[in-house]
Amino acid sequence: MNVTELLIIFSYNIIDFEFFRKLSPPKYTKTLRNHLIRTYMKDLTAHLKTKYLPILLVPFAIAITGCGSDSDPTPTPMLDTVAPVITITGEKNITIFQNTTYADQGATATDAVDGSVAVVTTGTVNEAVVGEYVLTYSSEDMAGNDSTSTRTVTVTPVTISGTAAGGAAIVGTVVVKGSLGVVKSSVIEADGSYEVDVTGLTAPYRLRAEGTVGGKSYKLHSYTEEASVGGTVNITPFTDLIIANTAHQLAESFFDSNIDTTLSADELDAQEDALQVKLQNVFDALGLDTAINLLNSSFSADHSGVDAALDLINIETGDDNIATITNLLDNTSITDDITDSDDNDVVIEVDTGGVVIAVTDTIAITNIFAAFTSEFSDGLPTRDDIEGYFSDEFINEDGSRNEFLTDILTDPDMIGISFISLAVNNLDSDAGTAMVSFSVSFNGKVDHESEQWFVTKDETLGWQLLGDQKIVELNDLNYHCNDYDGADEFAGACGINTSFEDNDLDNNGTGGEPILSASVAIISGEDGSVKDMFYIGTASTSSQGHIYNEAEQQYTWDWREFGTEAGQIDPSIFSVGDTIEYNLYQANLDLTDPANPAIVGQPLVTYSNPVNYEPQTVGKYPEATQATIDNMSDFTFGEDITIAWTLAEGTNISEVLVQIDDPQGNWVLGVWDEINDSSATSQTIDAAMFDEELLGNDSFDPTNGYTVIVRIYAEDSVTGQDHSTDYRVMVPASTSGGDGTTPTTLTCNYESGWNDLADFELGAPITPNSFADFNEVVAACGGTNLVTKANIAGTTLLDNGESTMFNDDNLATEASPSTGQFIDGAEVIDFTWYIDTVNNSTYIIVESNSDLDSDLPAGFWLRETRAITNVVGTLGETGTTYKMIMYSEQSNYSDDDRAVGDDGEIWNSLYTVE
Template sequence: MRQLWNSIKLVMFGAVTAVVLAACGGSGGGGAATTISGVAAAGAPIIGSVTIKDSTTPTAQTKTVPIAADGKYTVDVTGLKAPYMVRADGYVGGNEYHLYSAGTSADVGGKINVTPLTDLIVSNIAGSIAKTYFDSGNFSNLTATQLTAQSDALKAKLLPVLQAVGVSSSIDLLRASFSTDHTGLDAALDVLKVTTDTTTGVATITNIITQQQMTSNITTGTYTGAITDTTGVATAATDIQLISAGFKTFSNLFATSLPSDTNPTLLALFDSATFMLEGQTLAAFLTEITTDKSMIGISFANISIQSMDANGNAVVAIDVMQNGKVVNDGPKPFHMIKKTDGKWYMQGDQYIANVNVEPVAEYRVSDTVTPIVTGLRLNIEDRGGKGITSAVVTGAGLPSTGVTIINNIAYHYFEIQGQNGGNLYSMTDTAIGAIADTEESYTIKLYIGTTLAATYTEKLKKRPYLKSELTTANFPTITSPTVAQVRAFTGGNTTVSWTLPTGLTNDWLSAQIADNAGNSAMFEASLLPTDTSKSFTLNPVTSTGQAFTITQGWLWLGAWDSYGRQLDTVIW
């Protein structure tokens, strides 16, 4: 990711070159255009890459380029044979997208956008889902006439909504220039959601404001119904811009320093009466984020609307960015409410607890028998003190009855029942093989006693690492203290130092000491991306002031990869 800006500079240079060549036409000795550019977006810019595939047989040629932060891409098609298929791979708000588009020789020097709408256009031409068309390579007969006809057919079905957000009736959905700023065509992509049933071959387009739907039989390329109800659509387009501006204000407050938890600009972003994030009240949340130095430089990007109603309720998905990297490991809902003053206020995720299912691999330095363990960390934190006693997690790779996590009150964390401590559910490569590579969902049920308190769904961005994919070189290296020093620790000041493999980013550091009677003390800290050491004091005294004699201790150092998967090094 840190090399992305260099790539973007090259992309931008290519885009400028394309414009200059196009302006020259055929006169003045200018050469022919050799690039195709466009925007890859799905309600927000796609964070990822664009791949273009040509019609060369028997083996097609491909080129892949990064998508810039504003959704734009440019690819040089020199040496590639038209017509072309285009695929955008990446994430928006933690949700994974693989969208398709297409072009012909006439599009060289011009634009080919990649959106959910272009994906449907290509599917209707192919008579199959666009992925199958791309993978097969059987698109050498694709024509500009087909593309225009299907683009116009879809536009006709969506025209009332398109015009409601200011899009001209003459727009070309495949080739029009647009910006990912929640206006024009981008606003239409905010409002219109496309889902495809790969079994039935039916795509459904939903206006998320009115819930009106239409369908497309992609096998026959025919539509049923149209999106004609524009009630509230124009207002929604403006609302989406206001919501986006609110997150921008939040980002600006943390750009270079930490604001006070009483900062009026910060407080004005939230609805204090209804706010709840992972069980926390607004006051607790603000205290935490305004004292955590890892929040400096945090920003929110690619806000996409998941739902919005006429009563002023909305759910958005966001990408949390730190130093240019996405740090959320999957889609998280964030609720918003519009009040009578016309402003939108943040309400948090509305979860009663911190609930997280994340792919994790651990290098257990002290374990000479099974030093590397991989699986799912089933993390439950009753941060709001709701009295949650247990949780059951079900999903792919887990037992059919699920995995039960219980609240170990003595040690202040939830652990897997029947396991000797911890919340990492170790999995074999066979079990991990049952998990979809991306977008696998897990259900978490929270209980207070025997009463079901809440049910949530968590989605993985990427499956856990297979054990066969890992060696100790993939993990952070703790250079000090040594295993012997950890075991000999009796309390006091200490410093932990480490190095990271290429591709990993610092996440957190935790140290815990305990006795055999359930007394313990812990140090935890979020880490800055530039940290290579952390000094702290940890004494054998509980949070209630009870002194104890240390009989056991643990040290965890966590980092994450580009998919948000944890790779932790543990010493005990």
């Protein structure tokens, strides 16, 4: 405080207080009044300094002398510099559901001088729009001191959340169904938590969690009367049984019903209490709080607390409305009639000590898996870091511990790996054994195919990993839809893939001999009957076990198409809960009767997997971008190739395959690249990967031409079923004809060249070739495929919009040829055809003339000798592609004798069976 201010204060009697009184409302506004006061005080200060300073020194001295005197009758006034204090009524941070009414409670303000002062609120809340809204509360006292405070109101979607688990987190989806039948869904997180936005749905809500836990299929249900912020609605086998008992029907039927059904809140509570009574011994052994609510109490899917109880108890409800509640430790059980609300007298018995041991072992086993994944959290560990997790007896997919360690310690995709939905089954604490089922997540992308590993307890080292203990590398049966050629108008086909390969002959118990065959049975989950069976065998030219097609009487790689004909498999036979059973044999298939394969001997080992979902029979095919197709056309070895795609709704990218075939259609190399980023839209394949695959392959010469095949794999985002699309580009040989001279060496892709304008537009080859040249080209392609009338008759081949139709009439021999037609738009040419064999090569001979088709010029004839040198697919089946080499002769440039002279055209094309 300066001297001038002191003079003003202590000259209090000089100030004209009448002036201030006149400024009181209502004559002046508050703002104007404050302005006048500040002006008056400024003028007064200047006036006092010049005119009254001598006079003021006297009272100033007196004031100092009398300071603190009890006789001073008037207190010294102070300036008001403190702002009001604002108190918000209610919480400063509030969350409300979208489309609910928000009524603000406001705020109050208190000033040290003025007392209670007014508060002004600014800002609004739009309850219809999700977001954060700030309300500002402002207050100002008589001296002009002001203050503000804020409240944040968050408008959130109407959600239902909780945990979906069956002893471990469910890998799958939660669906919420409103009372009017409208549904919404959300994917369950890796820890079992879920949250579903139910905006637009009408309460009450029925809930379903569908998916797998450790490879076992689950369809569980729950119920809530309303959604509440921060509330919990669990979905477990316990809630499923509570809903069934309350609704007096299977919970699944209650959910599926289209009737607006409201469950009694009192009955719901009563049935929750009743189940707790039945399970009280289990809860007591686990030390669970008696106040727990199975429907609404929060819990974690971590094998403790409620989740531990889910590990120990299995509940199965049959179509007879009887639920069987089983103690998995000793397989004792009780039953519950869901149509009877009062059958609550029997409780399940448990051995408390056994429960404690089981929970301790379960957590110890899950900790081993957690510790293992932590080693890969931020990089690849060393062998010493992780070797102790694995038993000496470890086998996985026919590989030893050393092979497995080498693979994972050099694979960068392992960084960030985690195991989810990990379930411990068949635990025998006394024997120190258990089976663990789990799903693998690579950087957040879950592999839908569940793994089953075994564990063993070492007295010194504790629990250790044993792997899957399979003595073959088994490609488990999976559903697959593939569009063989994404560039044509034909739809793809759906079916199954499965195969096996015995890589290590020292672990299969045969004394060094390979496992050569297997039977694959689909076994009913209801009555144990065999719904269907097919066979896998090993061809003489392969080390892999492939599916044998009894209709075609040949091996068809790992493919069996959906259908009801012989050699196919009916997709309708697969039901959730069925079992796929593999019996593996040392002996190969007995094909004495090719239409009825058989296996001699007893199986060496049996493996089984559950059917977790039913197949989709309509493809959800990914599509390559035009830039990708252009990249394929320009592909050369030594350069990278970029593959880009668009996906069908409800699918995620899975992997891409770039395959190179030689001119004969033989596999040269294949580069697979798994894509763990589900948001990726392209992938670049490093040229070095092709070089690595080609090392030591001296039989492949790119200058002879080759085919580039790109297959893009997508998977259903819920089930994981594969959907893929193939694209093909033929890269021609670097040396070809067409310049009027025949090259020294004729390659598989050699063509004579064609001049449309020759011979009055009848056309003629640029470089006429002999039939011997034709045979040389065919030989360069690996020779002809064996074909019969049955493969060709009744089929139509497509080539760039043109059709060649082979009718199924006559014998298709030279003496009794069958008929057919060339169709190019409105132009149709009739011909005859037959199968011819020359020097162990099979040809299709197509002939026409002006006598067969009057539209041809008088006396004109043509003859084509066609050799099928490559088949992709199955002969005669829709979608199969043939590479054909043709030797064409016409009356305007050829004589009748095919074996004489250089008077034919050699050309090739790809045909697709319509």
